[in-house]
Amino acid sequence: MKGAYYSATGNNFLVVDSRNISLSEEEKRLLVLKYVGESDGAIFVESGFMDYFNRDGLRAAFCGNGARTYVHFIHEKENSGSVEFSSHAGVISGQVEDVVSVKMPPPRFLGSFEEEKYRGEILVVGVPHLVMEGSTEAIDWGALLPLRHLYDANVNIYSVIEAGNLRVRTFERGVERETGACGSGATSVAWVYSRKTGHNKVALQANGGLLTVTFRDGAAYLGGGVEKCSEELELQL
Known part of the structure; x- marks a missing residue:
C-alpha cells in the first residue's frame, strides 16, 4: 500500500491510502x-471514511487538521474541490480553495474546571479539550500533565495578540507532547473566545502557522494550509 507524509500547519501526519484495501485495527496500529516516527499520527484514507490514529x-475519534x-488528499x-466523508465523530465536509477548510463537529461545552491555580473550560470537538487563557511565552507542560491525565484531554493555552487574533499552544494526548498545531484545539479555543467577545472569525497563530x-x-x-512533505512510499506490514 502507498503512503506519504503531510503537514497541516505544523501538524504532521502519515497518510495511508487505504481506499482499496481493508485493514484491521491491529494492522493499522x-x-x-512502524512508520509514524516523530510525526503526530496517521490518517487512514478509506473510501468515504477517515480513520485516525495518534502516534501512540x-x-x-477525530483530528481537525487530519480532516x-x-x-x-482526496x-x-x-x-475534487468539495469532499464529504464520515469519521468516528460524524460526517465531515470540506473544500479546497485558497486554504483547506472543513466543517467541524459541533463544539460541546461540558463546563468549567478549577484545579489549584489552573482554571478554564472543558469542551469536546470530536475529542476532549481543556482551554485556558494565560501566557503563551514559556509553558511548563510538565506541571500541566496532571490536568491532561485527570481529564484525559488535550490541553490548550491561548493569549490575545489583538482583538480576533490569538496565539495558541497545545499539548496533545496520544502524541504526549506539544504539537505544531491542533485543529480541534484551535476550534475549542476560538469557541471559548467567541463566546466571551462575540467575534465570529478568529485567527489563531500556532507554532506551525496560521x-x-x-x-x-x-x-x-x-481553515489553514496543507502540504505534502515526501514522495509516496511503499508501506509494508
Whole structure:
C-alpha cells in the first residue's frame, strides 16, 4: 500500500491510502508504530471514511487538521474541490480553495474546571479539550500533565495578540507532547473566545502557522494550509 507524509500547519501526519484495501485495527496500529516516527499520527484514507490514529498507536475519534489533510488528499488524487466523508465523530465536509477548510463537529461545552491555580473550560470537538487563557511565552507542560491525565484531554493555552487574533499552544494526548498545531484545539479555543467577545472569525497563530476558525449558521469552520512533505512510499506490514 502507498503512503506519504503531510503537514497541516505544523501538524504532521502519515497518510495511508487505504481506499482499496481493508485493514484491521491491529494492522493499522502496527503501521502507525512502524512508520509514524516523530510525526503526530496517521490518517487512514478509506473510501468515504477517515480513520485516525495518534502516534501512540491508539485510535482517536477525530483530528481537525487530519480532516483537512484528508480533504487535501482526496482533492489531490481525485481532483475534487468539495469532499464529504464520515469519521468516528460524524460526517465531515470540506473544500479546497485558497486554504483547506472543513466543517467541524459541533463544539460541546461540558463546563468549567478549577484545579489549584489552573482554571478554564472543558469542551469536546470530536475529542476532549481543556482551554485556558494565560501566557503563551514559556509553558511548563510538565506541571500541566496532571490536568491532561485527570481529564484525559488535550490541553490548550491561548493569549490575545489583538482583538480576533490569538496565539495558541497545545499539548496533545496520544502524541504526549506539544504539537505544531491542533485543529480541534484551535476550534475549542476560538469557541471559548467567541463566546466571551462575540467575534465570529478568529485567527489563531500556532507554532506551525496560521489557522482560522469561522462561526456561521451555528457551525464552526476550520481553515489553514496543507502540504505534502515526501514522495509516496511503499508501506509494508
